[in-house]
Amino acid sequence: MSAFIIDAFQFCRQQERREGKVAVSDLRRLSEELSGVPTGLLHWSLVGGSDRQGRPQLQVSATGLVQLRCQRCLGPMPFDLASHSVLVLAPDEATADELDQLLEEEEVEVVVGSSAMNFLTIVEDEALLALPLAPRHDHCPEPLEPVSDKPGEEARKSPFAALKNLKN
Numbered sequence: 001m002s003a004f005i006i007d008a009f010q011f012c013r014q015q016e017r018r019e020g021k022v023a024v025s026d027l028r029r030l031s032e033e034l035s036g037v038p039t040g041l042l043h044w045s046l047v048g049g050s051d052r053q054g055r056p057q058l059q060v061s062a063t064g065l066v067q068l069r070c071q072r073c074l075g076p077m078p079f080d081l082a083s084h085s086v087l088v089l090a091p092d093e094a095t096a097d098e099l100d101q102l103l104e105e106e107e108v109e110v111v112v113g114s115s116a117m118n119f120l121t122i123v124e125d126e127a128l129l130a131l132p133l134a135p136r137h138d139h140c141p142e143p144l145e146p147v148s149d150k151p152g153e154e155a156r157k158s159p160f161a162a163l164k165n166l167k168n
């Protein structure tokens with residue numbers, strides 16, 4: 001059993017709090033959205049409680065510096081991730097749908113809670129939601145001239161590479 005599993009309902013009932021850091025590279029889905037080898041840490045926190053109607057409510061936050069991939073030049077682009085959400089826990093999908101409609105106007109998200117929730121998944125979801133859909137530099141850096149110790153080698157190689165592909 002992972003140390004990252006909590007009983008989400010109990011966590012809220014007992015108004016527990018947790019915070020910590022996680023290596024970005026340990027969050028696989030987040031890493032896939034980033035440029036290059038993921039580095040750095042995300043700080044996260046979880047605060048359990050209840051909303052005005054007594055529904056279990058989880059506040060989650062994630063902050064840290066990540067390197068996004070610019071959609072225009074494909075270069076790395078630093079992004080200061082700082083996200084905070086309020087999640088209302090529902091016991092099952094049907095209740096979640098009802099709550100979704102009920103709480104449409106409120107700035108909360110409804111999720112199905114469980115007695116064995118991996119809170120790193122919650123933190124990762126939070127981080128993913130905070131990423132811009134199509135990150136772009138305001139001004140893309142000038143592309144660097146390709147640097148090669150042996151000029152011409154690429155050019156010599158490529159005709160053979162092309163022939164090889166034709167045979168296949």
Ligand SMILES: [Zn+2]
Pocket residue numbers: 070071072073074075136137139140141
């Ligand atoms: Zn760019």
